[in-house]
Amino acid sequence: MTGCCEYISSSKRGLTKEIEILVPWGIIAGKVLGDSTNPPVLCIHGWLDNCNTFDNLIPMLPKDNFFVFIDLPGHGLSSHLPPGMFYSKDHYVFVVDQIANYFSWATFNLLGHSLGGIISVFYAGTFPEKVDKTICLDGVVYVNEYIDGLDKPDVQWLKGRIQYYNTLNKKKPKKTTYDKLRQRLLDRNFGLKSVEIADALLERGCKKMEDGYVFRHDIRQSTNSFIDVSYNTGLQFVSNIKAESLVIHGHDGVMQRSVPKELRSFVSSSLEQSFRHSEFYQGVVVQGGHYLHLDAPERIISLLTSFLNRPIRSGLRLELPISKL
Template sequence: MSAHVEEVRLNLGHIELAAHLFGPADGVPVIALHGWLDNANSFALLAPQLKGLRIVALDLAGHGYSEHRPAGAGYTLADYAHDVLRVAEQLGWQRFGLIGHSLGAIISVQLAGALPDRVSHLLLIDGVIPPTSGEQDAAERLGMALHAQLRLDGKRKTVYASIEDGVEARMKGLVAVSREAAELLAQRGLMPVPGGYSWRSDSRLTLPSPVRISEAQAMAFVHRLKCPACLVVAAEGMLVRHTALLEQLPFEQVTLPGGHHLHLNDPQGATLVADCINRFFGFS
């Protein structure tokens, strides 16, 4: 695949999303979904190494150059899945593949499980199902989320004196990334504000979810999949310790060296993941 990338904007009616477009026009249609608080540059090292794919790498709503949801709205998995489906509809893609990392992998599983006839391939990078909870925690979780929403009104985003300060903050984030990864994410994520720079992402993305489904509900999406599926497990990532979950998954798994952002942290990791994806799509 050529390293050429095209910047596009997709007006879905209810929201406008930004995206990167890679690959030949007649390639296998694929939508790529990044992780929480990342953006389309999550695939900047990976996508140019893929073969035979027409990839639309989205900035998910509230991330990167995409619009934020309206006041009073939230960021549920169902809303993200609806956005992705609208993108496919706008592109005229009746069937399409999904490549998802972390949150993007979770969204991919939910959409492919909900509408199994629409998804042709499912490639997941260190993510499968959302955090789950028992029904006994439902009321407490909603209360916690409501309090957090009220507190958010009085909070201001962190302003960094320089781009370098913002990059270093991302390197030390909840999920640490390499400097190269942080710099790539900052290209679409940092914006100038009075006094310096701030991350573009919607502050509501940091709010706790008011509702969590049970593990049985989450696995129902997995068991409804019809398409070929492959999970890339990062050897030093977030899934490797969840052996009970991994043993339940009815599809191919490949463990590769690296952390949660193994496809972005360095060129070597991106190449390993790209080789896996090319083989999975039949272009090795």
């Protein structure tokens, strides 16, 4: 593989259709799958990824839903924010609402991986009446700050963000060969080991210049700029969710990397307790890493299908294995 355009994506195989949604700062790019009259599912990728993260799931997804896969602002083929703007949870919640308004969805479902799962929690906790079902793949709320005993106040966060942004004027994207860019992607993302998967993400995630390749993502995304709340605050958003919720953790995923072994049971119990207002909650641990939906989609597709197909607010329990972190 010598160029990022050589990867044959699902959209190029005709399974999905490319879309562009106009927003005040430019466009949100993405793909759609299925009949738009079916129950909608908005699919949100992880940090520094793009909507191709769902490509291996696409051929397996249930046919009686309408799936919308987006590139978040500053990722993939979507527009970057104007200079001087911050990427934050507030903006991502606004983006989700813009998309819901674009499609005129009264209610809809959310499927998010990693950062996408965190955004799904923030949105469903902000607008509980608008979300029927929420699926989080190896990402619910950020835990490092809580584990470290830090409830970072807004003032500290804002000062650090402004200082970081002020240094960006001196930085420019580093051009390199496609192979080296791919290796940088593999080195950066823990659990991402497959060259084929890296190529899938780079199809929308890199750009060819005259003298090399660069990542497409906004350089302002190079830090965890979306992490502007503490773990405890994140749980408050979770506790406000009324949507039926399915949380799938990879056995070797982000929770296992972020949470000391002796605290995993506590964190798992905290999450389950925080979902107490949800119409339904199921937490499952599946063999796999952070990119379990790309590495082994067959391990989770039955869970996704069963959850999406179950009647809304039926009160019925899913026949799923329950595991502790």
